[in-house]
Amino acid sequence: MIRAIRELGRLYPNTELDKLPEGHLIIIELSSTGGTLQFDQVSIEEIDLEKIKNYLYKKGTPNGPNFSPTAIITEPEKTFDVKVIGWFRRIMKDFSGKPDLQNHLNYVKKIQDCLDQNSEKILSEIKNKISEYKKSRDHSFSITIKIDQKYIGEIQEFQELFKAFLSHSFSGKSFQEEALCSLCGKKGEVSGSVGVFKFYTLDKPGFIAGGFKEEFAWRNFPVCRDCQFHLESGRKYIEDNLVFNFYGLKYWIIPKFYLARNDDEKREILRTLASSSKNQTMQNRKRITSDQREILDILSQSQDYLGIDIIFIEQEKSAERILLHIEDIFPSRLRKIFEAKDKIDDIFSEVSDQRDFNLEALRLFFSKTDKSKREYDLNNYFLDIVAKIFRGGRVQIGFLLKFFMKSIRDEFIRDSTRKRFLQLTEDSLKLLLFLHFLEIVEFASDYNKNTNMGIFEGFFNKYSPVFDSPHKKALFLLGALTQLLLNVQMARGKIPPPFLKKLKSLKMSKKDVIALFPELKNKLFEYGVSYRKIEEECTRYFLESGDWNMSVDELNFYFVCGMNSAQQMKKIIEEDKQDGTQ
Numbered sequence: 001m002i003r004a005i006r007e008l009g010r011l012y013p014n015t016e017l018d019k020l021p022e023g024h025l026i027i028i029e030l031s032s033t034g035g036t037l038q039f040d041q042v043s044i045e046e047i048d049l050e051k052i053k054n055y056l057y058k059k060g061t062p063n064g065p066n067f068s069p070t071a072i073i074t075e076p077e078k079t080f081d082v083k084v085i086g087w088f089r090r091i092m093k094d095f096s097g098k099p100d101l102q103n104h105l106n107y108v109k110k111i112q113d114c115l116d117q118n119s120e121k122i123l124s125e126i127k128n129k130i131s132e133y134k135k136s137r138d139h140s141f142s143i144t145i146k147i148d149q150k151y152i153g154e155i156q157e158f159q160e161l162f163k164a165f166l167s168h169s170f171s172g173k174s175f176q177e178e179a180l181c182s183l184c185g186k187k188g189e190v191s192g193s194v195g196v197f198k199f200y201t202l203d204k205p206g207f208i209a210g211g212f213k214e215e216f217a218w219r220n221f222p223v224c225r226d227c228q229f230h231l232e233s234g235r236k237y238i239e240d241n242l243v244f245n246f247y248g249l250k251y252w253i254i255p256k257f258y259l260a261r262n263d264d265e266k267r268e269i270l271r272t273l274a275s276s277s278k279n280q281t282m283q284n285r286k287r288i289t290s291d292q293r294e295i296l297d298i299l300s301q302s303q304d305y306l307g308i309d310i311i312f313i314e315q316e317k318s319a320e321r322i323l324l325h326i327e328d329i330f331p332s333r334l335r336k337i338f339e340a341k342d343k344i345d346d347i348f349s350e351v352s353d354q355r356d357f358n359l360e361a362l363r364l365f366f367s368k369t370d371k372s373k374r375e376y377d378l379n380n381y382f383l384d385i386v387a388k389i390f391r392g393g394r395v396q397i398g399f400l401l402k403f404f405m406k407s408i409r410d411e412f413i414r415d416s417t418r419k420r421f422l423q424l425t426e427d428s429l430k431l432l433l434f435l436h437f438l439e440i441v442e443f444a445s446d447y448n449k450n451t452n453m454g455i456f457e458g459f460f461n462k463y464s465p466v467f468d469s470p471h472k473k474a475l476f477l478l479g480a481l482t483q484l485l486l487n488v489q490m491a492r493g494k495i496p497p498p499f500l501k502k503l504k505s506l507k508m509s510k511k512d513v514i515a516l517f518p519e520l521k522n523k524l525f526e527y528g529v530s531y532r533k534i535e536e537e538c539t540r541y542f543l544e545s546g547d548w549n550m551s552v553d554e555l556n557f558y559f560v561c562g563m564n565s566a567q568q569m570k571k572i573i574e575e576d577k578q579d580g581t582q
Contacts, residue, residue, distance in 0.1 A: 001309050001325065004256045006183055006227055009234030011267055018058050020047050021072065023140030024133055025055075026126055028084070030114055030147045037110050037147070039118040042125035044133065047142065055144055056153035056162055065090050067165045068152055070144040076126050079143060085119070088112035091161055101164060104157045111147070181224035183231075190222035241274040245291045246386075247363040248376065249323065252311045253295070256328070259305035269306065273298065286338055288358050300334035307331075310390060312383060324383040326390050337389060340437035344430050347462060357434065361427040362386070365403045371410070378403075388440050397432070397441050401553040404428040408560055409506045425564040428557070432466060443468045454537045455576050459568065471548040472558045474541035478513060479562025480569040481520055481534050487566070488527050499523060506556045510548075513555065517542075533573045 025047050029040045047055075060066040064086065071083030088108055095101050115122065126143070133139050145152055152158040179190045223231070242253045255273065257266055276285075277293045286297040299308060307330050312323040344357040366382035368375070376382075381403070385395060408428065411421040435441045443465040456477065460467040467473050482499070489497035502516060521535060562569075 001254055001311065001327070002231070003183060004254045004309065005234035005238065006230045007234070007257070007266075008237045008255070008270070009230035009232065011263060011270065012233060012237045013230065014233035014236040017052050017056065019049065019052060020055060020057055020070075020142045021140045023047055023142065026073065026129055026141055026143040028115070028122055028126075028143070028145045029149075030111065030145065032148055037114040039114055039122060042122060042129055044129045051151070051153075054151035054153040055142075056151070056158060057142075057144075058162075058166075068158060068162050070152065071142065073126075073130070073141040073143050076123060076130065080119070080123055080126065084143060084145070085112070085115055088115070091165065095161070095164060098164075101161070104161055107157045108161065111145070176222065179222050181227055182222050183227040184224060186224060188224055190224050191228065192220055192222060237270075241270075241277055244277075244289070244294055246289055246312065247360060248367075249312050249314070249379070249383075252309075252313065253299075254309040254311065256307045256309060257305065258307055261305070269302075286341065287356075288337060288341060290358065290360055296334055297338060300331050300338055302331040304330045304332055323379065324387060326387050329390050333390065333392075336438065340434050343437055344434050347433065348426070348430060357430050359386070359389075361431040361434075364424065364427060365400075365407050365431070369406075385435075385440075389435075389438060392438075393440060394442070395435065395440050397443070398551060398554065400432065400435075400441065401551070401557050404432075405506065405553040405557055408557075412506055412560075421560075422564045425560045429463070429466065429561055429564075433463065436465070454540065455533060455572055456537055456569065459565075459572060466561075467558075469545070469548070470541040471545035471550070474538050474545060475513065475555060475558040476562035476565070477534050477538040477541065477569065478517060478520070479559035479564075480566040481524075481531060481538065481562075482516070482559075483563040483566035484531055484534075484570060485520060485524055485527075485529075488524075488529055492527075506560060507552055508556055508559070509552060510550065510555065513559065531570070531573065533576065534569055 023046075024044050027043045027045065029043055030037050031040050032038075055070050056068040057070040058067040063082070065071075065083055066087065069084045069087040071079055073079045088111065091108055092105060092112070095105060098105075130139075130141055133141075147155060176190050178187060180187050181190055238252050238254065242255075244251055244253065253273075255270065261269075273295055276295045276298045285294075287294045288296060299306070307328050310324075310326045310329060312325075314321045314323050341357050348357070362385060363382065366378045366385065369377055387393070388395060404424075408421060408424050411424050412418070415421050432441065436443065456473070460473055460476075467476060482503070485499055486497040489499060499520075502519065504512060508516070517538070524530065
């Protein structure tokens, strides 16, 4: 992963300064007279993107100064002290022993003294400017310094100190003059304080090799100046082009080139990916997430000389945490994923509400154990299944059905219209088939189909192998028959339908469903309604089942699948009657 990010930075080096956000720039104006500096005023102007070099803005650490005394204002007092005055303090501290910079240091010391002497007045004027401009509308404010009407980016002393600060930040507290870089293998100056990745930290002694001493931390991850620059550039390229949303989680796509390709070919591939992520209206693009910028379909059309890593990253204040790193995903695997998606869309094309299948179905079932919770406490399960989708693996059906039925039961109880409950049921069936097509779940059964095919066998074969045993088909038809009765009761003004109580909040046991069947038939008879074909086929499948056992979750899952397909079963009966009269 690290080498791939470095390669991106090598291909697209980031030589640009950071851009200030649109808004207004607070300027502390100083002037020189007879070798001394004096404070003139605090002025304000609109930020001009054409003046980026003049502003000389490049972000530093969150709790320290930037690489120049230009900063985005958060709190006026804090920004002025940490980002402006703090820059001068840091420069004087870190470079006081550098004779080649002595003239520059003398220059900035005069500026620092002037700012210190006038700090109260400067801060008061800064606040007044912000208050004045905030009256009309909300503004973003940044701050910088001008000396004799020149921006700091136009002053040589600031330019030189800016470069020196950048170079100094490379060495940090862990630095070695003659060592091998772990990335390029060249010998020279290396540092262990690589601040490119916030999930790599040396703030705890236990993380440091070489006697737990920070000055020896370079042994953990020795990186030369060039490679650090490429890593910074690579991360910048990823953040600008290859960061996507996966149902509330942020992930990076990191391209990796496995076979020899020249730099021009690599850049052309990367340009295609970057432009695809920005073009949300591309025709015929398929997606397995809701992110309109998703490029997995584009990647699936490549050959296996190009692969990707996918990294899910969580931001925790100023730190980052890797939630999941999926390595070496090839286009052939992505093609298999989209082929499975196509099969699902084709199977459900006539019966669903035309919602294309995507992995929102997975997130629906693996987000929170309780909807009232603030935290997504099922992320680990969710990401584990995502990893298997992209890399292969197995998931037990019983594990999935436990979470399917938890969500389905909650909606069954909560949703008076029961539309959401039926949608969830369809989503669970789609997801189960999708995972089966990817060989992540397996239906193991030695069931032999009855040679005397019933009128519903065509339907069951369409969803094969979910309905791989007679008792599953029987439960499915029993669910369909139950829903048809509920429809009759609701049509006659009984809302909620009384028979719902018999379903025990979808926690029925085998004993419960066996007892439910005759009650159901009697109730249909009382209403003068007959679905004889469904009753006959349901009875036949139960008789074929012999001695069967299922978990409560699995039993009720097949039952609710039948409830969701009640109208389809009714349609099959009607079509069969028409065929019989022709």
